[in-house]
Amino acid sequence: MSICYESGHRIFSLNTEHTTYQMKVDSFGFLLHLYYGSSIHADADYLLQYYDRGFSGNPSDAGNDRTYSLDVLPQEYPVMGMGDYRSSALKIHNADDSDCCDLRYVSHEIKQGKYGLPGLPAVHTAAEEAETLEILLEDAVSKVQVQLLFGVLAKEDIITRSVKIRNCGSDRIIVEKAASACLDFLGGDYDLLSFYGRHTMERNFQRTEILHGNYVIGSRRGTSSHQYNPAVIIADKETTEDFGVCYGMVLVYSGGFQFEAEKDQFGQTRAIMGLQEDLFHYPLETGEILTVPETILCYSDSGFSTLSMRYHHCIREHICRGKYKNQSRPVLLNSWEAAYFHFTGETICKLAKRAAQLGIDMVVMDDGWFGKREDDNSGLGDWQVNEKKLGCTLNELAQRVNNLGMKFGIWIEPEMISEDSDLYRAHPDWAMQIPGRKPVRGRNQLVLDFSRENIRTYIFEQICAVLDQGNIEYVKWDMNRSIADVYSAVNAQGKVLYDYVLGIYDFMEKFVQRYPDILLEGCSGGGGRFDAGMMYYSPQIWCSDNTDAIDRIRIQYGTSFFYPISTVGSHVSAVPNHQTGRSVSLHTRGVVAMAGTFGYELNVNALTKMETDEIQEQVRQYKKYEELIRQGRYYRLSNPFTDNYAAWMFAAEDKKSALLNVVMLENHSNMEISVVKLKGLEADAVYEDERSGRRYDGAALMAAGLPLPLPKEEYPAYQIELRLCGRCENN
Numbered sequence: 001m002s003i004c005y006e007s008g009h010r011i012f013s014l015n016t017e018h019t020t021y022q023m024k025v026d027s028f029g030f031l032l033h034l035y036y037g038s039s040i041h042a043d044a045d046y047l048l049q050y051y052d053r054g055f056s057g058n059p060s061d062a063g064n065d066r067t068y069s070l071d072v073l074p075q076e077y078p079v080m081g082m083g084d085y086r087s088s089a090l091k092i093h094n095a096d097d098s099d100c101c102d103l104r105y106v107s108h109e110i111k112q113g114k115y116g117l118p119g120l121p122a123v124h125t126a127a128e129e130a131e132t133l134e135i136l137l138e139d140a141v142s143k144v145q146v147q148l149l150f151g152v153l154a155k156e157d158i159i160t161r162s163v164k165i166r167n168c169g170s171d172r173i174i175v176e177k178a179a180s181a182c183l184d185f186l187g188g189d190y191d192l193l194s195f196y197g198r199h200t201m202e203r204n205f206q207r208t209e210i211l212h213g214n215y216v217i218g219s220r221r222g223t224s225s226h227q228y229n230p231a232v233i234i235a236d237k238e239t240t241e242d243f244g245v246c247y248g249m250v251l252v253y254s255g256g257f258q259f260e261a262e263k264d265q266f267g268q269t270r271a272i273m274g275l276q277e278d279l280f281h282y283p284l285e286t287g288e289i290l291t292v293p294e295t296i297l298c299y300s301d302s303g304f305s306t307l308s309m310r311y312h313h314c315i316r317e318h319i320c321r322g323k324y325k326n327q328s329r330p331v332l333l334n335s336w337e338a339a340y341f342h343f344t345g346e347t348i349c350k351l352a353k354r355a356a357q358l359g360i361d362m363v364v365m366d367d368g369w370f371g372k373r374e375d376d377n378s379g380l381g382d383w384q385v386n387e388k389k390l391g392c393t394l395n396e397l398a399q400r401v402n403n404l405g406m407k408f409g410i411w412i413e414p415e416m417i418s419e420d421s422d423l424y425r426a427h428p429d430w431a432m433q434i435p436g437r438k439p440v441r442g443r444n445q446l447v448l449d450f451s452r453e454n455i456r457t458y459i460f461e462q463i464c465a466v467l468d469q470g471n472i473e474y475v476k477w478d479m480n481r482s483i484a485d486v487y488s489a490v491n492a493q494g495k496v497l498y499d500y501v502l503g504i505y506d507f508m509e510k511f512v513q514r515y516p517d518i519l520l521e522g523c524s525g526g527g528g529r530f531d532a533g534m535m536y537y538s539p540q541i542w543c544s545d546n547t548d549a550i551d552r553i554r555i556q557y558g559t560s561f562f563y564p565i566s567t568v569g570s571h572v573s574a575v576p577n578h579q580t581g582r583s584v585s586l587h588t589r590g591v592v593a594m595a596g597t598f599g600y601e602l603n604v605n606a607l608t609k610m611e612t613d614e615i616q617e618q619v620r621q622y623k624k625y626e627e628l629i630r631q632g633r634y635y636r637l638s639n640p641f642t643d644n645y646a647a648w649m650f651a652a653e654d655k656k657s658a659l660l661n662v663v664m665l666e667n668h669s670n671m672e673i674s675v676v677k678l679k680g681l682e683a684d685a686v687y688e689d690e691r692s693g694r695r696y697d698g699a700a701l702m703a704a705g706l707p708l709p710l711p712k713e714e715y716p717a718y719q720i721e722l723r724l725c726g727r728c729e730n731n
């Protein structure tokens, strides 16, 4: 049993292989948080301390006891309006116009298996691999019920949290804020690791001290966003890759989110992850339920590396689904940076023909194949194949590509509408815009109101009609703007953004059910919706519109803290790079793109003979390493934001093989030697460098490291494949 309830002290213990999470129902029925960290074997309620703290109010249940205050005690699900003045996880506006919710314990249930969430993505696993705890809390006056859901995946060292808010009263209430997880820490000084960015420069690593005050990150854009990723780490100040305590909070949601970290008046830290509260006023009529997206919690006492590996495994095995979850992915050639909007069917076939010679498996026809779409100012919403532009039908094109021995895929952007489109001319009210005002445009396009089922159904049918025309084996689902003008012609306004995201999930679920064999790749201007929610439907996501290898190293570094390599779309593009103007060798571009689902994004018909040969070899190498890259353990060996080289490696679970990757970032005369220390090998084994035949002792590679050659050009890359070939002699 990983979930235990000790009825005497009313203590819940959630135990995973290496961690314990504890909470307690106290004598007043409040649910207090006790502990989260390395496994413990006893009740931790002795940690609760009671002192009279001035200006921290006392619930009337406490009578004259001024030492009891929710403003001080660690709570499981703190609510606004109950005398806790710190950030809250829940704000309810009651029918009587008051803002308060007094949640007390009612009952609980422990169940075998992991709970699922209606309409929302969530961690899933076989029933015997998880347990669920449901705790029901209620406000006796308003009859608002809150069900806290805890999923425990013991072997994975993962605890998930979600919340269902149900209005059991007789009048409408409004949920003004709802989080799914709160972590209250009794003491300690913590750092926060968060991942900020912008279009083409996502998930930069930032480590800051959590100080007194409220530190908030999030997205108000309707998507999880390029600007902040919905995943954070709270760490001890001393924590490094390999040592120290850290906690992860990863939200399984693709819309607006809010994370708050607050160090309170007594030095206690609170961390809250949930829905973005701006533009959110969710009305609940009698009997209605709001489900808050799940947060995946993880704890490590051995640094970030272990935490990341646990998230990688959890997301790869228990978020991703479908045929491609554990399958090798096709090496693809995408037409975007090769041709942008300027192609015909012939162009695609020519790309496919050359790609086939290079060993590439699939050609993807990106934006521009439908409606009137010669640039990004028109056509979105008109999902009819532009046969005139292609010079053939979609079926003919797919067949021609297939006849070359290649798979065929296409790009779509279902959530969008151009004002210059037949769809907009017919249904202007389908776009989100506020009556009487001119809408905010993004990439000169508007957003369809996907909170409305009829609109989703219409677009779904249009897209199915396209996909049913031929053998399409891959779809790239894009979303190229942030949402503004939050308004629905039909639905209540405070619901729109949440219902929009659930609308996308509904569409995507129908899509994956209807086309289980299609590989779906997510995208939002690159990595603007790179989140665990999307990974439930699309096992890979285009990581960034920035294909510059050197920028990508940093983007992929930040991404690696939570998301497995199998989800990271990464391609080799042309030089000078279209985003940065930088020129980097083809070898370096290949090494960087191999830290993901590999592909190309360049005009393969403009390659020199040398480049052609090198790409053929690159594809061969990638296919050789593909399983190790996709399923192996991923280790960060340097910090590319501070170190003069970038290094990462993949090591097989059984430690029999490994792939070291290095890119030198600095190039100076008479440089000092950098030494990279490997990880994840067997200390007492001998490893052979496949290419040079040179042998190394596993312990030495990890403890002493490998000296890197001095760079003789800009950004050289090294890839060293190691195979376990024996045991050290002195063992």
Ligand code: GLA
Residues within 6 Å of the ligand: 336, 366, 367, 376, 411, 478, 480, 523, 524, 525, 526, 542, 544, 545
């Ligand atoms: C977005 C994507 C690109 C490409 C273009 C097409 O920017 O991230 O990869 O598909 O749209 O318009």
